[in-house]
Amino acid sequence: MAGDPTKVDPIHQFHINTLIPIEVGGYDISFTNSSLLMVISVVLAGGFLFLATSSRGIVPGRAQSISEILYEFIASMLRDSAGSQGMKFFPFVFTLFMFILVANLLGMFPYFITVTSHLIVTAALAIVVFLMVLIAGLWRNGLGFFKLFVPSGIPVVLLPLVVAIEVISFLTRPISHSVRLFANMLAGHITLKVFSGFVVSLTSMGAVGFVGAILPLGMAVGLTALEFLIAFLQAYVFAMLTCIYINDAIHPGH
Amino acid sequence: MFVAKAYAEETGGHASTEGDAHTAGTEVPHGGAAQASFPPFDSSTFPSQLLWLAITFGLFYLFLQKVVLPRIGAIFETRSDRIAQDLDQAARMRDEADEAIAAYEQELADAKSKANEIGQQARDNAKAEAEAERKAAEAELESKLEGSAAQIEKIKDAAMSEIGTIAEDTASTIIEALTGGKTTKAEIQAAVSRARN
Structure with missing residues (x-):
């Protein structure tokens, strides 16, 4: 590798590189490293769940136990927040959780791009959730869905203000929903890269640098553990918020 | 200039370095008109990301919904069925055990009452025998007593007449x-x- 090793670009890891160029109607829809990671995530997650449950054991093995725990985890989360009627959305929430979780975790591998560190991906997922909630809410409750914006027991004087706040908070949901995941993944990976960069920069400065590099190395190790936690946590938070939003579609009255 | 360099690196295999902070490894499509500084906000990659997200996520969703989730659901159902079945069997076995215990208790009670009966009978027999013996002895004594009394009377009469x-x-x-x-x-x-x- 040519170049100056003391200069590390923490943004470099987020670059989308074309692997197979495809262009249709003026749009660049190339198969990129991001696309590859999406495919790997899906194949890995789907393959694991498929193979783990193929024996259909009454007494589950280790892999089957993991699948069942994941299933129960999401099912109870959805049932607790949206009730048994919300279970219609279970396949979607489960897919969402598995996709984000595996994409986040795969992003921890060196040279793997983190699919969810791109705002367009998280925004697309959040908008799908938003539209699904909106359509399902209108479908199930008709105009009664708009009771969501009118909390009961509010004085009439305050009503316009409260309704305005409720409407704005509803409309900004996809933004907070998507930026939360995107920013967490982006910031975590940048921080990790910056501290790792310090290690590289310091060690190139000789003996003093080697000693000085111990601290950022420790930080990088600690941050790696933290990032694994965040990878899971953000997938959980995304799925959890989706469950809460689905509850609004089913039970719009506060 | 940067663009050209980056493009050259791109086409030259994976020679991109981390040194060129601004350009290295950047996807520069079609002459690099859109040279974004920050990849997540580079809108030229959006169509590709959206399309591939839709494809992978959609297929993943269909696969999970049609194959994996029903399968896991079926596993849970089979398991709960099996547990219910086992519980039924356990209940049936417990009923059988209860029946056996009841039968045993019944037999035991029968045997006890029979034993009591036999004991009672033996006791009654012994009592009756003793009573009969006692009566015989009493009767004998009675007759002896009567004989004695008659004799005494006779003697007394004789004595009385003697007295006269x-x-x-x-x-x-x-x-x-x-x-x-x-x-x-x-x-x-x-x-x-x-x-x-």
């Missing part, structure tokens, strides 16, 4: 001694019998 004679003799003798007179035997007899009664 003795009294008459004594009376006649006393009268003779006192009065010197004679009394007839019939008079004395009448007087004695009067006095005795």
